[in-house]
Amino acid sequence: MQKKQTLLSIAAMTLIAAAPTAWAQAQAQTQGKLKVGFMLPATGTFASLGTAIDNGFRLYVTEQGGKIAGREVEYVRVDDESDPAKATDNVNKLIKRDNVDVIVGTVHSGVAMAMAKAAKESGTLLLVPNAGAAAVTGAMCAPNIFRSSFSNWQPGYAMGEVAAKKGHKKIVTITWKYAAGDETVKGFKDAFEKAGGSVVKELSLPFPNVEFQALLTEIAATKPDAVFTFFAGGGAVKFVKDYAAAGLKKTIPLYGSGFLTDGTLEAQGADAEGLFTALHYADNLNNKRDQAFRLAYAKTYKLQPDVYAVQGYDAGQMLGIGLNATKGDAKNINGFAQALRSAKIDSPRGSFTLSKSHNPVQDFYLRKVVGKENVVEGIASKSLADPGLGCKM
């Protein structure tokens, strides 16, 4: 009799313990598939950056058995072509036509600003896995908008501190004329001029132009102590090659935000050797989390990951943290935001938290190109937070 009762109570306890899981499963079934809308560049100078983000995000989802918070993940894709003029139409396809639960995108700052506007108006969750536009986690910040990457100001500021410490006084900057270039240079100037240096000339050309020759001639004539630059993707490959071909690499040190040499070293070859940059990722961090990530990424895609892959992976992790807290409910923005605001995200870059305006607070590494790797030389700026200017939440 006693044995029968014990067995009965064990069975009851098992049922009670299983109830939340069964309930969560039932809930996930009612919610249906989780529609993730990728708005990334598949063509143009940033195409390979878009692919790496897509790869990183999907790697995380695969590791979760293809589900987030019990909901099977389904992908819808739009090629944004890194074209701000098409951005509003493109993001509205995902929000209004495809009715996605969450948007993941994008690379280009100008496109991201249009996405943030649409996300803010519609209340759709937006995870930004690259674009560093200040406004996204500044004046346009919102409870449903999060960034897994950086603000443009951050790597610029980190490199400005390094350039000053190296003893340079007179620097020329060169970049594309759009939010990412302008804001990266602003970050650099903020740190470099605070430390007593001066930016003597700010050169730029329209995105995505790569006709650098006239500007390189101007740099040679100005004879600064060093040059600081923001270029990325195909433009970064061409700039590094042209800088070396113009004979400047031997005479005027070239510094960059780390996008100058991330995901580009195969194509840049010896012309990138020895370049110093600052970024929130590097190729030899040698922490366990990064080692496991790099192994899994290389096994899955037969490629080495870069910073864009990490940012895509972490956008996946952030979606997981938020949706696990809301039991898969992508409309529960308050619950989602609360979970992320108190989270420590266990990233391959090293763990990071989010600022009040939902931008990563993270370490920036000083890296040096050695062969095909961006090797860590030290920390350029510890736990660097974007000022989040204009954010009211």
Ligand code: BEZ
């Ligand atoms: C941007 O437009 O924000 C951006 C593009 C490529 C690399 C980094 C930033």
